[in-house]
Amino acid sequence: MRNSSQTKSILLCFAMMLACAYSVLAWSALAQDRVPIVTTTTDLRSLVEAVGGDRVEVISLVPAAMDAEEYQPKPQDLLRLKNARLLVRVGLDYDLWLDRLLAQADNPDLGRDGAGYVDASFGISVLEVRGLSVGPGHAHGLGNPHYWLDPKNAEIITSTILEALARRDPANVSIYEANRLAFLARLETKLSEWETKLAPLKARPLVAYHNSWPYFARRFRLDFVGFLETKPGVPPSPSHLAAILQTMRARAVRIIVREPSQPERDVAFLAGKAGASVVTLAASVGALPRTDDFISLFERNAEALSAAASAQ
Amino acid sequence: MSQAIAFLWPAFLVSVCLVGIHAYFGIQVLARKVIFVDLALAQIAALGATVAFMLGHPAQSPATYAYSLAFTLLASVLLAFTRLWATRVPQEALIGVIYVVAAAVSILLIDRAPQGAEHLKQILTGNILFAGIGELHAIAPLYAAIGLLHFLLRRRLTGAGSLVWEFFFFATFGVVVTSSVAIAGVLLVFSFLIVPAAIGAIFARSFATQLAIGWAVGTLSSAVGLAASFAFDLPTGAAMVCTFGGALGLSGVLYAVLHSSRRTAWRMAIAAARWSMTAILAGSALQLVVAPRTDQPVLDAAEYIFPSLRTIYLTRGEQSALADASEHAERYRTEAERLNDMEGRSRSEGEALDDFTVARIxxxxRSYGEMRNGEQFVMTEVRGRARQRVRWTVSFALLALALLVSPGPWRRMWAQARVLRLKGRPE
Structure with missing residues (x-):
């Protein structure tokens, strides 16, 4: 009797251990099964996750809240690229540093003509294309690269991502398609919420530190009348500042938009002179608290803007 | 105009205040031969601010300032000791190492920070344009107090005293640099420190005269730099640094003219100018022969100043091709601008453009951009071909011009040859 109960408990232990081992194995198999994907920015990471769900393992090379245009790659990034099956980049000269990294990463699949290379700007209606000339505003010859800030552009970006995922992991296409449609449906409801929230700002001109917002402005019908920084990284001249101040007074601009990585003091100076308030908006997922994914990014920005508008 | 002056007035007052203290420290720093101590201290202060930031203090809080100050004081101890260690290695080398290590540690720290490298940039690059009267209230009493202390202790602070006084010197200097850099940025503070003091040292021996000259030159240069930044629509800090550099260059020339024999000075200056002209012309001639299709800065400049030069070396067909291409490129540019403008206005005004229209725009x-690239290619190609065709003639002319400009003995030889020829001619 005693013996049989001992045997039972030993068997039970054994069974539990087996179950544990199996679940660990199964989990690791699942983890291995996941498609390893590298994106350059957190915004693209969030969109790839929206399509890929738990079938993908996504890493963004640029950490949240770092300026992706001035990112300095690290040795680990080479390893990440080497092991990745898909690479999603912003393009439009926004993440130029990636090209040199790719040349070193020794993963021909991710090269420009490789099956794993995705330029997310594909099919986007690029705004402010100025050819060769470095016109006022953004110094990007290929057009303004902040296209993910129009939530509607997520449709195009996710379809590009979907197509690439279908190439890499054809077995699970239906899952990816379903994920994408569910995400877009959620975005659609949110979009109309944000549009209602931002409607009061239609008649209120804004000034921003840097010209990151043309796509955002177009979608929500906002009027950015000036920028502090005429070219990335070059501080404004006094005459430019005087002109902006004049515009702000003439058009009664009450809100200045700043991103967390932009100089606080300069914006506060202008706000003080013009009697405006400063609103800090996130131009990228993770740049501010409560902007952990693509949808919460707009949620928070819309909230901040409408709060600033109603405070006046 | 009046608005810009309203901006520039506080910036000018802050500049005067900064020149006041930094010209003094500059003379001390030049005498101690520790020129880059300013950069090292600024970097250490930034490191302190970074650490504070990592620990969760906001960028412009008293806690952050306290961290900066503590790091600066620690570094001052280190800097005071560098004089002792500097028997085999120059002190400046040790200061340089302190600078780069502090900068590197900041980068390593900031790499782990949520906010990234921008924070570091923000600490390091204050912009004098955004300095207000508030800043003046903060620094003027502080700098006056430090200046007074240094005046009272002037016999102790000669740089040869005990290490305690060296520490005092570096610590007070660190406090000044930390506050100044946060207001005006590293580049400008370095100029405030070195240029007025250097100009003072050029023209005077006594400390008081050096300081007076430094103050006068610093104030004047600040005013000129600020005015230039407004008049020519330039970033203020960079414009001021260039003005200070120009002032130093001008002082060097002025010194040469005043002090060595005036005629030799002029002769040397002219000879130097002629030699550089000769080098530029001859180099350009060589480049035209060897690589006629590359950029030709001298020819481009000449064409820019005298557009009629094109009629000399371009055929009529090439001229009209060039004019056509330039006209088309301009037309594409204006058309693209018009579209951009229309799209920009449609974001908030009137009926919104639908996605399809925006995609078409x-x-x-993009097409206009490509077409402009095409026209620009035609323009370079036409000129390149024409230059290739005339390269021997033009480079010969350039060489001749170079010989003519050069201060070499050619002209004398030419004159002698003429005299000889005249002599050889039968009467």
Missing amino acids: SSLL
Whole structure:
């Protein structure tokens, strides 16, 4: 009797251990099964996750809240690229540093003509294309690269991502398609919420530190009348500042938009002179608290803007 | 105009205040031969601010300032000791190492920070344009107090005293640099420190005269730099640094003219100018022969100043091709601008453009860009070919011009040859 109960408990232990081992194995198999994907920015990471769900393992090379245009790659990034099956980049000269990294990463699949290379700007209606000339505003010859800030552009970006995922992991296409449609449906409801929230700002001109917002402005019908920084990284001249101040007074601009990585003091100076308030908006997922994914990014920005508008 | 002056007035007052203290420290720093101590201290202060930031203090809080100050004081101890260690290695080398290590540690720290490298940039690059009267209230009493202390202790602070006084010197200097850099940025503070003091040292021996000259030159240069930044629409800090550099260059020339024999000075200056002209012309001639299709800065400049030069070396067909291409390129540019403008206004004004229209505008803009690239290619190609055709003649002319400009003995030889020829001629 005693013996049989001992045997039972030993068997039970054994069974539990087996179950544990199996679940660990199964989990690791699942983890291995996941498609390893590298994106350059957190915004693209969030969109790839929206399509890929738990079938993908996504890493963004640029950490949240770092300026992706001035990112300095690290040795680990080479390893990440080497092991990745898909690479999603912003393009439009926004993440130029990636090209040199790719040349070193020794993963021909991710090269420009490789099956794993995705330029997310594909099919986007690029705004402010100025050819060769470095016109006022953004110094990007290929057009303004902040296209993910129009939530509607997520449709195009996710379809590009979907197509690439279908190439890499054809077995699970239906899952990816379903994920994408569910995400877009959620975005659609949110979009109309944000549009209602931002409607009061239609008649209120804004000034921003840097010209990151043309796509955002177009979608929500906002009027950015000036920028502090005429070219990335070059501080404004006094005459430019005087002109902006004049515009702000003439058009009664009450809100200045700043991103967390932009100089606080300069914006506060202008706000003080013009009697405006400063609103800090996130131009990228993770740049501010409560902007952990693509949808919460707009949620928070819309909230901040409408709060600033109603405070006046 | 009046608005810009309203901006520039506080900036000018802050500059005067900064020149006041930094010209003094500059003379001390030049005498101690520790020129880059300013950069090292600024970097250490930034490191302190970074640490504070990592620990969760906001960028412009008293806690952050306290961290900066503590790091600066620690570094001052280190800097005071560098004089002792500097028997085999120059002190400046040790200061340089302190600078780069502090900068590197900041980068390593900031790499782990949520906010990234921008924070570091923000600490390091204050912009004098955004300095207000508030800043003046903060620094003027502080700098006056430090200046007074240094005046009272002037016999102790000669740089040869005990290490305690060296520490005092570096610590007070660190406090000044930390506050100044946060207001005006590293580049400008370095100029405030070195240029007025250097100009003072050029023209005077006594400390008081050096300081007076430094103050006068610093104030004047600040005013000129600020005015230039407004008049020519330039970033203020960079414009001021260039003005200070120009002032130093001008002082060097002025010194040469005043002090060595005036005629030799002029002769040397002219000879130097002629030699550089000769080098530029001859180099350009050589480049035209060897690589006629590359950029030719001298020819481009000449064409820019005298557009009629094109009629000399371009055939009529080439001229009209060039004019056509330039006209088309301009037309594409204005058309693209018009579309961009229309799209920009449609974001908030009137009826919103639908996605399809915006997509069309976007692709049109790309096409215009490509077409402009094409026209620009035609322009370079036409000129390149024409230059290739005339390269021997033009480079010969350039060489001749170079010989003519050079201060070499050619002209004398030419004159002698003429005299000889005249002599050889039968009467």
